[in-house]
Amino acid sequence: MAGPNTTVRYVWGYSMPGIETLLRPDIAALEAYTPVAPIEVLAAQLGLPVERIIKLDANESPYGPSPRAVAAVDALGGGHAPASSNQFLEPLALAIYPDPNHTFLRQRLSAYTGQPAERILCSSGSGELIDLLMRAFIQPGDAIVDCPPTFGMYSFDGGIHGARIVNVPRDEAFDLDIAAVAEAVERERAKLLFVTLPNNPTGNLTPRAEIERLLDLPVMVVVDEAYVEFAGVSVADLIGRYPNLAVLRTFSKWAGLAGLRIGYGLFHEDLIQHLWKIKQPYNINVAAQAAALASLDDADFLMDKVRLVVAERDRMYARLLDMPGLHPYPSHANFMLCRVLGADATRLKADLMRRGILVRYFNKPGLTDCVRFSIGTPEQNDIFLAALAELLGTARAV
Numbered sequence: 001m002a003g004p005n006t007t008v009r010y011v012w013g014y015s016m017p018g019i020e021t022l023l024r025p026d027i028a029a030l031e032a033y034t035p036v037a038p039i040e041v042l043a044a045q046l047g048l049p050v051e052r053i054i055k056l057d058a059n060e061s062p063y064g065p066s067p068r069a070v071a072a073v074d075a076l077g078g079g080h081a082p083a084s085s086n087q088f089l090e091p092l093a094l095a096i097y098p099d100p101n102h103t104f105l106r107q108r109l110s111a112y113t114g115q116p117a118e119r120i121l122c123s124s125g126s127g128e129l130i131d132l133l134m135r136a137f138i139q140p141g142d143a144i145v146d147c148p149p150t151f152g153m154y155s156f157d158g159g160i161h162g163a164r165i166v167n168v169p170r171d172e173a174f175d176l177d178i179a180a181v182a183e184a185v186e187r188e189r190a191k192l193l194f195v196t197l198p199n200n201p202t203g204n205l206t207p208r209a210e211i212e213r214l215l216d217l218p219v220m221v222v223v224d225e226a227y228v229e230f231a232g233v234s235v236a237d238l239i240g241r242y243p244n245l246a247v248l249r250t251f252s253k254w255a256g257l258a259g260l261r262i263g264y265g266l267f268h269e270d271l272i273q274h275l276w277k278i279k280q281p282y283n284i285n286v287a288a289q290a291a292a293l294a295s296l297d298d299a300d301f302l303m304d305k306v307r308l309v310v311a312e313r314d315r316m317y318a319r320l321l322d323m324p325g326l327h328p329y330p331s332h333a334n335f336m337l338c339r340v341l342g343a344d345a346t347r348l349k350a351d352l353m354r355r356g357i358l359v360r361y362f363n364k365p366g367l368t369d370c371v372r373f374s375i376g377t378p379e380q381n382d383i384f385l386a387a388l389a390e391l392l393g394t395a396r397a398v
Contacts, residue, residue: 026140026162033156036360048356054380056373057358059200059227059335061256062380063305065291069257072294073287093286100281105264105289108296113236113249115266121275122292124283126226126248126263127153132275133192133246134161137220143188147176147195149202149366151224154194166190169366174202174329178210185219193217196224198231201362201372203331211235215242220271222246227333229254229306230313236266243268253334254306255295262288309334313375319385325392337372343392345369351391357384 020028036058043050076093099105102122110117123129130153138144140162146155147168155165166188168180176195185193193214198205214221215238225247228234236247247266252258262284267275295302313331320328320338327339340348349361349371359373376384 024162026159030159033152036358039358042353042358043356046353046356052356054357054376054383056376056380056384057360058258059253059333059374060258061253061305061309061334062374062376063256063308065256066295066298066301068294068298068301069255069291072290073260076287076290093290097282098284098286098289100283102284102289105284105292108293109264112296112299113266115236115239118269119239119266119272120264121267121272121279122262122264122284122289123279124263124288125252125261126224126250126265127157128279128283129246129248129263129265130154130157130222130224131160132279133220133222134158134163135278136271136274137191138163143190145181145184145188145190145193145219147181149174149199149362149364150194151196151200158192163192164188170199170202174199174204174366176206176210178213181214182217185217190219192222193219194222194224196226197233197235198227198332200224200226200333201335201360201367201370202329202337203333203335204329205231205233205332208233208235212238215245220244220246222248224248226250227253229303230310230334231332233332239266239268243270246271251292251295255292255302256305257288257291257295260285260288260291262292306334309375312378312381316375316381316385320388323385323389323392326388335372335374337367337370340369340371345371348391352384352387355387357387 039053039055040050043053105122106117106120109120134157138161141164143164143166144154144158145166145168147170149170158165166184168177168184170176181193184190195206195211195214211221211223221244223235223245225234225236226249228249235245238245239247245268248263249265250263252263313334313336316336317328317330320326325341325343327341329337331337345361345363349359352359359371362370362372373384375381
């Protein structure tokens with residue numbers, strides 16, 4: 001008999017049940033989300049120097065962060081703080097917990113968005129807010145209405161939380177079927193409905209009037225505005241009118257801070273009080289808060305880069321319209337979707353990768369034989385266009 005000082009050892013799989021018997025069955029069966037691989041890993045796999053890689057597969061900024069944001073992060077390590085420094089920009093900040101209320105960042109975001117700070121909640125990327133909303137609204141078996149093709153994290157997170165995913169497919173132009181969405185919401189008594197504005201990966205907009213029609217439904221409408229700076233349209237001004245509206249945003253795209261994971265959401269007072277209760281206390285590190293504050297200080301610089309991306313997006317669309325073998329779709333984001341015609345899209349992606357050009361490949365309902373690419377710098381885009389023309393010309397010749 002084991003005494004108080006006796007160590008009892010168990011052989012895994014014999015004295016204890018296998019891990020599969022302890023896991024939630026729905027998690028055991030869940031299909032993993034597939035993120036893009038890091039650029040340095042792919043460069044090593046391809047045998048190319050990192051500087052040869054043209055990364056167009058994850059909708060990141062080709063220009064990187066604001067110089068002020070870089071200086072703000074550098075100051076945390078003991079570098080010279082920029083003129084607009086605050087208490088985050090001190091080396092000691094690395095040794096203490098960050099502000100759990102994101103006080104100064106929410107104040108600055110209030111000026112940026114036109115919404116009061118009381119309606120703003122900051123997050124570790126907008127993905128954290130998707131998860132928070134799931135935790136606030138979803139019990140196992142509750143329904144979420146998803147409108148594919150769209151951002152895959154909505155259905156993925158829904159699966160984690162045991163939700164029923166009710167798909168209402170978009171039409172051939174990737175527009176929402178509003179009548180079908182309304183019918184699904186009411187039939188399934190859905191708790192959450194996700195609308196990406198502009199949609200990812202298709203780049204098209206949902207008219208404001210259609211979103212207002214959805215807001216009249218008995219469902220929480222989550223409008224993901226990750227690409228709002230490139231689109232120039234928003235429904236954030238509706239937050240005060242509709243308690244069932246949430247607007248999600250991020251610094252990953254326009255501000256070039258994808259590596260620091262910083263986002264925020266706009267919520268009606270009736271909802272945000274509950275989200276504060278369930279968020280992790282110290283969910284944003286000091287570097288991310290400092291970089292976001294500095295980015296807002298340097299918003300004019302960053303919006304100049306946004307305008308460069310938009311100009312390149314329009315140039316790329318015009319060039320691709322004249323390229324046999326591709327059907328480009330108009331985009332209001334910092335990326336573009338193309339359907340590959342008369343060639344193997346998987347081979348095109350692989351051939352581009354061998355040249356160090358990374359794009360995203362899709363082959364799911366509504367996106368058969370499609371590739372999506374971010375808008376790069378003019379130099380990157382010229383290299384990409386030349387490679388496309390050569391590879392598609394070779395494919396047609398074969």
